[in-house]
Amino acid sequence: DAGVIQSPRHEVTEMGQEVTLRCKPISGHNSLFWYRQTMMRGLELLIYFNNNVPIDDSGMPEDRFSAKMPNASFSTLKIQPSEPRDSAVYFCAIGTSGYNEQFFGPGTRLTVL
Amino acid sequence: GENVEQHPSTLSVQEGDSAVIKCTYSDSASNYFPWYKQELGKGPQLIIDIRSNVGEKKDQRIAVTLNKTAKHFSLHITETQPEDSAVYFCAASVGGFKTIFGAGTRLFVKA
Numbered sequence: 001d002a003g004v005i006q007s008p009r010h011e012v013t014e015m016g017q018e019v020t021l022r023c024k025p026i027s028g029h030n031s032l033f034w035y036r037q038t039m040m041r042g043l044e045l046l047i048y049f050n051n052n053v054p055i056d057d058s059g060m061p062e063d064r065f066s067a068k069m070p071n072a073s074f075s076t077l078k079i080q081p082s083e084p085r086d087s088a089v090y091f092c093a094i095g096t097s098g099y100n101e102q103f104f105g106p107g108t109r110l111t112v113l
Numbered sequence: 114g115e116n117v118e119q120h121p122s123t124l125s126v127q128e129g130d131s132a133v134i135k136c137t138y139s140d141s142a143s144n145y146f147p148w149y150k151q152e153l154g155k156g157p158q159l160i161i162d163i164r165s166n167v168g169e170k171k172d173q174r175i176a177v178t179l180n181k182t183a184k185h186f187s188l189h190i191t192e193t194q195p196e197d198s199a200v201y202f203c204a205a206s207v208g209g210f211k212t213i214f215g216a217g218t219r220l221f222v223k224a
Contacts, residue, residue, distance in 0.1 A: 004156075031210070033212075042214060042215075042216045042217060043157070043202065043214040043217075044214075045211060045212060045213070048210060048211070050210075055210070056210070056211060091156050091157075093156075095210075100145040100147065100162065100164075100206065100208070101147070101159055101162065102147075102159070102212065103159070104149075104156030104157050104158065105156055106154075106155060106156050107155075107156050
């Protein structure tokens with residue numbers, strides 16, 4: 001988990017509310033990935049950025065999901081409005097162009113009631 | 114698109130025995146195959162990886178093999194220990210970006 005800070009670690013919200021998940025990667029990595037993990041669907045890639053630019057967002061489930069990376073040290077994943085089926089653990093991971101390894105953060109456990 | 118299948122879903126071994134987890138992939142363009150270990154409440158941690166130009170790689174008690182022709186790769190853990198108990202994921206990607214994960218194998222090592 002070292003190298004990636006995610007906040008909050010746990011989030012409980014009610015259906016219809018806006019949820020913002022945050023990721024702060026350490027410097028030196030220029031790729032960032034958002035994943036979602038559920039028992040039913042496993043680990044799914046939602047979106048990834050390279051040099052702060054979204055490269056592939058084909059994994060984003062619906063328009064309710066959006067992600068931004070305004071600079072190299074910060075990214076957000078927003079769900080608006082949230083639904084109970086969005087309940088999952090959301091991971092942020094970092095990597096470096098030209099190298100294949102990805103390093104995961106500790107995750108945010110989201111529960112939508 | 115890429116599809117990764119992983120077997121078994123659950124594996125129980127006696128401490129000291131070996132454990133083998135197998136994965137197959139569908140996209141012949143995949144050239145990078147990492148293995149991750151996930152402990153309860155934590156994110157997946159890379160434990161070993163292999164690239165398509167290599168057939169086998171070993172790191173202490175862990176080894177991975179890759180058969181590009183058959184499109185399958187395996188994780189071998191020897192002399193298992195209770196601390197090896199976790200969920201293990203295989204994955205495949207082209208160039209390390211769009212990584213597709215297997216469904217995971219829950220490994221139990223009984224003392």
